[in-house]
Amino acid sequence: MAMMIFIFFAVLSVITAVLIITQKNPMHSVLYLAFSVLSVSGLFFTLQADFLGAIQIIVYAGGIVVLYVFVIIIINLNQLVPEKRKLFPRFFITAVPLVLIIEIFYVFYKKIKTGSDISIVAESMKIENLSKMLLTDYVIPFEVASVLLLAVLIGSLVIARKELKNDTK
């Protein structure tokens, strides 16, 4: 049963992921991105990562997708970008994914006996344990992450700022 739910969300997310990269209009791709992000959060809920699924919905579907929509509205460009390429880049962009496709077929068809039994909720995967680990074992990456987010806040403000003519340097 859990496997069926997993396969349902997996197929949904893969189909919408393909639709994202094949749309001509970026606004349509943003809507498919929201769909894909929500189905990936369904995958997280199936994999017992409840906190991760909630964060995925809040941060991606609530934050990043809206940011994409706003940027497309601000840029407001109606031109369609031509997608023609020369021979050598075309060879390169087919060769690199082909190697990875072979790897994916290997992963899918290799018989791995082990699986994750999700009928029992493990004590070590509960949210209390996650928060404890985040503030004990992973406290240094946590603090570095906060510094990084502050740097991103200031940096993106400085980069995207409109420079006025009578700006006193």
Added chain:
Amino acid sequence: MIPNNLVIGTGLLIFLIGLIGMLIRKNLIIILMAAELMLNGVNIILAGFGLFHRTASGSIFALFVIMIAVAEAAVGFALILSYFRHKETYNLDEINDLKG
């Protein structure tokens, strides 16, 4: 019971779709979206390994990956906006100078 190769295969497939999108598209915004897709695929694999080893470390690492994705999207959009102000295009082939 979810087989591990199914989880890893799904994550790799979404990563691969993101990689293909990043390589074949020339629209800057769709390239950023493909980067988000790649990070999503990595997150699926991390959550799957966290379940497999019965530890919360997978979720924590995926949390850091999500945070990096947010940072990347914010800085990428700032760069796109500031570039778009003096060159009215988001075709990747016409973006070939660094001087402002």
